[in-house]
Amino acid sequence: MKGLLITKAGMVLVGVAFFLTSQGLGLAQDSAVLPLIQFNSTIPPARYIHDHTTAQIGALRHQRFHSRGMHTPGLTIADQELKSDFEMETLHRPGSGFYLAWAKAIQADFSYTRMDVYISSQYGEGSCPYRIIRDHENQHVAINTQTLGQYAEQMRQALLACRDFPTRDHPWKVKSQSQARSALKKKVLGLINPIYHRYIDAVVRANARIDTPENYRKTQALCRDW
Secondary structure, X not given: OEOOOEEEEEEEEOOOOOOOOEEEEEXXXXXXXXXXXXXXXXXXXXXXXXXXXXXXXXXXXXXXXXXXXXXXXXXXXXXXXXXXXXXXXXXXXXXXXOEEEEEEEEEEEEEEEEEXXXXXXXXXXXXXXXXXXXXXXXXXXXXXXXXXXXXXXXXHHHHHHOOOOOOOOOOEXXXXXXXXXXXXXXXXXXXXXXXXXXHHHHHHHHHHOOOOHHHHHHHHOOOOOO
16 A cells, blocks of 8 residues: 655755765665665756846746846756655454554655756856856755755655654554554654755755855956956
């Protein structure tokens, strides 16, 4: 019996995918007792897009992030997704008023589904403004890549460390199969959702530190042909 738990998607400003992970970790502590824990996290390489003008990039920024007054020639958009799933078994003895339920496997995936870097078409590749814009956006890519990797590892460790999942040796006693699914869903989400929200707070703060008027002035001063 399987039960899909959660799918979340969101956008964050990012801008190098020098830390590219694609790990399917089928790890379990004492597989004879605890459920199999499978965790995956992937980060696609950055895709550079050059067919938008500065005005179009500004409109896209406002549309996606509702940031007014930002008329910048570069933008990085990353969409992330958090998914969880599980497999469990139940046993119902005729005449009894309850089910015994235990988890066989817990799966989770926390990944980016896109990493798009927009650089204004008003600046040719190889020009000074193009290099400055790309370098800035690559800082966003690096921040988000590192931050997702950090919090994905926290999710993996939280799942592996949990000793409260029901097992065949120590099953939950429930009134129905749906109650078993709901209880396991609540348990898994209680472990990974708080980490997901901490990731969102951390990645927003980290990106905001380089998206300041002062930093923009410093980078623009590096080129004369804007």
